[in-house]
Amino acid sequence: MPTLTLSTRLRQRPDMTAIAFLVVAFLTGAAASLQVPTLSLYLTGHVGARPIMVGLFYTVSAMVGIGVSQWLAHHSDKAANDRRKLIVVCCVLGSLGCLIFAFSHSYWLLITLAVLFGSxxxxxxxxxxxxxxxxxxxxxxxxxxxxxxxxxxxxxxxxIGPPLSFALAIGFGFPTMYCIAGLAFVACALLVWRALPTVPPRPHHETAHLPRIQWWRDPQVRLLFIGSVLMWTCNSMYLINMPLYVTQVLHLPETTVGLLMGTAAGLEIPAMLVAAYYCRTLGKRVMMRFATFAGVLFYLGTCFATNEYAMVALQLLNAIFIGVIAGIGMLYFQDLMPGQIGTATTLFATTTRTGSIVAGAIAGTVAELWGYHAVFYVALCSVSGALYCVYRLKEV
Structure with missing residues (x-):
C-alpha cells in the first residue's frame, strides 16, 4: 500500500499554480535587480547628473515609493478588490517606467514620471x-x-541580475538593459493574469476592530525602528556609492560592481537559512547583534579595501548583515507588537524606505563635498549607531 500511494503521488501533475507564483516572484525580483545596480552609473554617465543630484534622485524615489506602497496597501486590502488585477496594473506601469529610462535622458522626466511608474x-x-x-x-x-x-x-x-545588468549595459547599452527589465514586467503581468487563480474575497480579520497601540510609545519598538533605519541607511548609502567608487576612484571595470552585488546576494541565501536555524536556540536578539557587528566589520573593511579581491571577500560579512536583518528584523517587530502583525510588517518595510531617503540625502552631499570614499566612513558611523540600538533591545 505505501508503494502504491507513493507511485500515485509521483504520477500526480505538479502544482502549476505554485510554480507560477515562484516564477512571478523571480521575475519581479529580476526586474528590480536589472535596474538598481546600474542606476547611479546611468544617472552620472548618461544623464550627466552631479553626485548631489544622484542622491536627490534616490531620496525622491524612496519618498514616492512610500506613498505609492501605502496607498496601494490600503487599496488592496479592501475585500471587494481583486489583488491579481492590481498586480497586473503595477507590472504594466513598471514596464512603462523602464521604457522612459531606456529612451529619455531628461533628469526631470526620469525623477517625476519614471519614478512614479517605477514605484x-x-x-x-x-x-x-x-x-x-x-x-x-x-x-x-x-x-x-x-x-x-x-x-x-x-x-x-x-x-543573476546584477552581473547580467552590467553585461547588458556594457555590451549592448542601457536602453537594451532597461527594455529587458520592461519585458520582465510584461512577462510577469501575463503570467499573473493567465496562470494565477482568482481568490474569493475574504472578510476582514476578526481582530481588525481592536484598538491599535501607538508604536512610538513603546521604547523597545522605538529602539528597533531607529536601529533598523540606521541599518538600511548604511546599506542604501553603499548601494548608491559603491558603483561610483569602484569605477571612478578605484578604476576597476564596471563588471566588478555586478560581481560584488551578485556575490552578496548569493551568500545571503545560506546566511538566512543558517540564521533561522540558530535563532531557535540563540534567540533573535543574539542573531541581530551578531549580524549588526558583522555589518560594522564590513564597513570598516570597506573603508580600507582598495582592490577587487578584498571587496569580494568582504561580501561574506555584508551577506551576514543583510541576510539576517532582512528576515529576523521583521520577526522582531512582529514579536514586539503582538496582535498587530500587519502594522509591524509595514513598519519594518517603512524602515527600509526611510533609510533610503536618509541615505540619498547624505550620500549625495558627502560625495559632493568630500568624495565617494568619505561616504563609507559615514556608513560606518550609521551601522555603529545601529549596533548600539540593537544591544539595548530586550529578548523576545
Missing part, C-alpha cells in the same frame, strides 16, 4: 507575496515554507 512596478513584488498568502489560506496550504521558497526566488534573481 508602482516595485510594489508588485510585495503584492505578489500578499496574494500568495491569500491563496494559501484559501486552499489551506502551509504558508511559512512556501513563503520562504518564494523569497529564495527573489534572492536568486539578485544573484
Amino acid at each position: 508602482f512596478g516595485g510594489t508588485a513584488n510585495p503584492q505578489v507575496f500578499a496574494y500568495a498568502r491569500e491563496h494559501g489560506d484559501h486552499i489551506k496550504r502551509e504558508a511559512v515554507m512556501f513563503n520562504s521558497i518564494m523569497r529564495a526566488q527573489v534572492s536568486l534573481a539578485w544573484v
Whole structure:
C-alpha cells in the first residue's frame, strides 16, 4: 500500500499554480535587480547628473515609493478588490517606467514620471507575496515554507541580475538593459493574469476592530525602528556609492560592481537559512547583534579595501548583515507588537524606505563635498549607531 500511494503521488501533475507564483516572484525580483545596480552609473554617465543630484534622485524615489506602497496597501486590502488585477496594473506601469529610462535622458522626466511608474512596478513584488498568502489560506496550504521558497526566488534573481545588468549595459547599452527589465514586467503581468487563480474575497480579520497601540510609545519598538533605519541607511548609502567608487576612484571595470552585488546576494541565501536555524536556540536578539557587528566589520573593511579581491571577500560579512536583518528584523517587530502583525510588517518595510531617503540625502552631499570614499566612513558611523540600538533591545 505505501508503494502504491507513493507511485500515485509521483504520477500526480505538479502544482502549476505554485510554480507560477515562484516564477512571478523571480521575475519581479529580476526586474528590480536589472535596474538598481546600474542606476547611479546611468544617472552620472548618461544623464550627466552631479553626485548631489544622484542622491536627490534616490531620496525622491524612496519618498514616492512610500506613498505609492501605502496607498496601494490600503487599496488592496479592501475585500471587494481583486489583488491579481492590481498586480497586473503595477507590472504594466513598471514596464512603462523602464521604457522612459531606456529612451529619455531628461533628469526631470526620469525623477517625476519614471519614478512614479517605477514605484508602482516595485510594489508588485510585495503584492505578489500578499496574494500568495491569500491563496494559501484559501486552499489551506502551509504558508511559512512556501513563503520562504518564494523569497529564495527573489534572492536568486539578485544573484543573476546584477552581473547580467552590467553585461547588458556594457555590451549592448542601457536602453537594451532597461527594455529587458520592461519585458520582465510584461512577462510577469501575463503570467499573473493567465496562470494565477482568482481568490474569493475574504472578510476582514476578526481582530481588525481592536484598538491599535501607538508604536512610538513603546521604547523597545522605538529602539528597533531607529536601529533598523540606521541599518538600511548604511546599506542604501553603499548601494548608491559603491558603483561610483569602484569605477571612478578605484578604476576597476564596471563588471566588478555586478560581481560584488551578485556575490552578496548569493551568500545571503545560506546566511538566512543558517540564521533561522540558530535563532531557535540563540534567540533573535543574539542573531541581530551578531549580524549588526558583522555589518560594522564590513564597513570598516570597506573603508580600507582598495582592490577587487578584498571587496569580494568582504561580501561574506555584508551577506551576514543583510541576510539576517532582512528576515529576523521583521520577526522582531512582529514579536514586539503582538496582535498587530500587519502594522509591524509595514513598519519594518517603512524602515527600509526611510533609510533610503536618509541615505540619498547624505550620500549625495558627502560625495559632493568630500568624495565617494568619505561616504563609507559615514556608513560606518550609521551601522555603529545601529549596533548600539540593537544591544539595548530586550529578548523576545
